[in-house]
Amino acid sequence: MAKLIFGGLEENVVTREEFPLDKAQQAMKGETIAVIGYGVQGPGQALNLRDNGFNVIVGQRRDSKTWDKAVADGWVPGETLFPIEEAARRGTIIQYLLSDAAQIALWPTIKPHLTAGKALYFSHGFGITYKERTGIVPPKDIDVILIAPKGSGTSLRRMFLAGKGLNSSYAIFQDATGRAHERVVALGIGVGSGYLFETTFKKEVYSDLTGERGTLMGAIQGIFAAQYDHEGAPLASWAPFRASSRLSTTCCAAAAIAPLKHSTKPWRN
Numbered sequence: 001m002a003k004l005i006f007g008g009l010e011e012n013v014v015t016r017e018e019f020p021l022d023k024a025q026q027a028m029k030g031e032t033i034a035v036i037g038y039g040v041q042g043p044g045q046a047l048n049l050r051d052n053g054f055n056v057i058v059g060q061r062r063d064s065k066t067w068d069k070a071v072a073d074g075w076v077p078g079e080t081l082f083p084i085e086e087a088a089r090r091g092t093i094i095q096y097l098l099s100d101a102a103q104i105a106l107w108p109t110i111k112p113h114l115t116a117g118k119a120l121y122f123s124h125g126f127g128i129t130y131k132e133r134t135g136i137v138p139p140k141d142i143d144v145i146l147i148a149p150k151g152s153g154t155s156l157r158r159m160f161l162a163g164k165g166l167n168s169s170y171a172i173f174q175d176a177t178g179r180a181h182e183r184v185v186a187l188g189i190g191v192g193s194g195y196l197f198e199t200t201f202k203k204e205v206y207s208d209l210t211g212e213r214g215t216l217m218g219a220i221q222g223i224f225a226a227q228y229d230h231e232g233a234p235l236a237s238w239a240p241f242r243a244s245s246r247l248s249t250t251c252c253a254a255a256a257i258a259p260l261k262h263s264t265k266p267w268r269n
C-alpha cells in the first residue's frame, strides 16, 4: 500500500497499479453485487461495475420512473433488475445506495437478507455512524464497508467513460469474513475509483458534514446569498469579494453555488 504525505500526515493510499482490475475481478469471483437504488450514485457505480466485468444486479422500486431509467440503461427485469427486496435476497454484496433517508426507512426490509458472510456497502458514513438514531445496526456476521467517491455518480460515470478514475475514500466498519479489505478495495476499483484513500466511517461523515454540507452548501453559499439579498444583484454582490484577491477562490465557489439558492434541484446531482 502506498503512503502519501498530506499536510504532514501520512495517508494509506491504494492505487490501480498495485490493485489492477483483473485482481479486483478475481476477488469478486462468485459474488453477486446488488446495487440498491438507482438515483445518482446507483447508476454511476452499477454501470461502471458492469462495464468492468463484474456480476451486478440492480434493486429499484418498481412503481417509479427510475425503474424505467434502469431499463433504458440496459438492466433487464427479472434478470439483472429486481424490486429492492428481491435484489437484496440475491446479492452477496449489498450496495446500499438509496437516499440516506430511504436507507433508514427500508432497513427493516433489507436486514433479513443480510445473512452470514454477506457484505453491506455504503457510500456515506451517515447510517452507521449515527446507528443509534438511524436504527441501521448490522448483524455481527457480515462485513460492513464503504466506498465514497469524491464526486457525484454522474462524474464517476463521465470520468470512467473518458478512461479516468475519480478518487474515493474507503473504510471498513466490520470485518466478519476476514475478506473485508479485499472486498472493499476490489469494489473501489470496480466502481471506477482512481486513488483509494483509507478513512473511517466517522471521519467520512464528519468531513462530509463539515466540508460539503456545512462549508460548501451552508457557510459559503449563505455568505454569498446574504450579500445577494442585501445588494439585490449578482454583480453588486460580487464586488466586495472581488476587492480581495485572497478571497477569489471562495468567491468562485460561491458564485458557482449561488444559483442553487433559487433552484429546487438538489446540490448532489
Ligand SMILES: NC(=O)c1ccc[n+]([C@@H]2O[C@H](COP(=O)([O-])OP(=O)(O)OC[C@H]3O[C@@H](n4cnc5c(N)ncnc54)[C@H](OP(=O)(O)O)[C@@H]3O)[C@@H](O)[C@H]2O)c1
Residues within 6 Å of the ligand: 036, 037, 038, 039, 040, 041, 042, 060, 061, 063, 064, 065, 066, 067, 096, 097, 098, 099, 100, 102, 105, 106, 123, 124, 148, 149, 151, 152, 153, 154, 268, 269
Ligand atoms: N449524490 C452523490 O453524488 C453522492 C456522492 C457521494 C456519496 N453519496 C451517497 O450515496 C448514497 C446514495 O445517494 P444518491 O444521491 O445516489 O441517492 P438518491 O439519488 O437520493 O437516491 C435515490 C434512490 O433512492 C430511492 N428511494 C428514495 N426514497 C425511497 C423510498 N421511500 N423507498 C424506496 N426507494 C426510495 C430512489 O427511488 P425513486 O427514484 O423511485 O424515488 C432512488 O433509487 C447516499 O448514502 C449518499 O449520501 C451520494
